Amino acid sequence: MIDTLLLLSLNGLIWGLIIALIALGLSVIFGLLDIINIAHGDFFMVGTVLAWFSLQVTGNYWAGFLLVPLICFVLGAIMQRLVIQPIRGNPALSIVATFGLSLILQEVVRMTFGATPRRILPPIQGTMSLFGIQYDIYRLYAAGFSIAALAAFFLFLNYTKLGTWMRAVRHDRDTATAMGVPARLVYIMTFAVGFALAGFGGVVAAPITTVDFRGGVDLLPVCFIAVIVGGLGNLPGTAAAAVLLALLEGIVQSFANPTLARITSLLLMSAVLLLRPQGLFKGFAK
């Protein structure tokens, strides 16, 4: 029982770090562009599929860690320009537009990759002893990559010119423009970075999940719950909430079924909305 609890908690923790990457992209896109991105789960799915293609082409899974975020970044920039920019300032329309985008992404993947889910073997095989249980080495690598990507994102946001511009435009687009900040470029970059983060999450997660054209559908609600529990627009809060939720679901799964675990997350979200609508982690926002 303790072994199962430990195993599922660790799995939950690592999955939470991956979800944190994806939810951060969702949060930053919502915070800056007022876009409720229904296609964000599919950005993760595109990441897993591109990781599979990258492996087929290069024969080296690690190449995907560089190639996939780059491709996703470019795709994100193109999508922002073609789909999001024309509906800027209309959050309600963004739900319809990104829902359409979600369907297009799924169907394009179904046409090219196929409808059959596939598995990718982890690039590092084997297990190691951890707290008395045998644990997949790759999952620990996945945790390391996720933490590194989260740290890189926050360093980018706080210590680069573009990151500073993103924080400024998020607060007041007009004043930022009057100070010489190219707000339109910042919007494009924000959407592209959000897609790249989800895509990177896809590469990290592909060997520990299945690669499937519907792979993003289940993930989207978890990301939204993380954004709400962490506090709208609170990026460190979103990351912390994603880890907390996945860990909680992992713990609940050790003695109940996955449906009950998801119900627990929904109950937590409802409690936060009722008792602390500003989010659990208010005070960490920058």
Next chain:
Amino acid sequence: MLELRDVHVHIGKLHILQGVTFDIKPGESAALLGRNGVGKTTTLRAIMGLAARSGGKISFDGTDLSSVAPHKIPRLGIGYVPQGRGIFPNLSVLENLNIGTQGKRDTEREDYVFDCFPRLKERLKQSGNTLSGGEQQMLAIARCLMMRPKLIILDEPTEGIMPLLVSQIRREIHRINQSGVSILLVEQNVETALKLCPRVFLMEKGVVVYSGTSGELKTNTEIVHRYLGLSRKPAA
């Protein structure tokens, strides 16, 4: 330097600017005055490209601003201090200062603005929202100065500021003007405006209805009463 010719702005169905015409010469300090809602802030926003023009022409140093993207207008040499100061509360003082500068930090320019506003140097790492109203106003002006502007547009810089700091901000605006930078000031505080600006434009219902010197305005009680709603002469 700055020329506005028959500028019109519509916001929704409202015709806010109905043909604004005036100009600012190099090194000049001018005030744009009028009651609330006559279109002063909209005029400034139109100059900065933040309010879409429906007619007319705005040019700066011979460049038609309608052909310039709004974020490139500050790079031509127009600095803007918006109403309410527009400080980014989630950015540090240093980040606020350098938001518009291109490339590396301009430490020489930073030294200049710290010379103008020494208090900012003590608060470099503080977030913008931790500053007092007066300090935020200093930061808003300093942020403009970082871009080495030829003209600074200030929208009610003394609004909501304690009197002690008002005189310091007034002194610094005068000093900036003395260094050769033109000033266009929108101000509810008529006394401040007339002290700082030898040239005055009065707006009423979206047009400039009076253009003259501050000396003329001080003696023209009828104009002052009709367009500014003041019943007695503003103090010299």
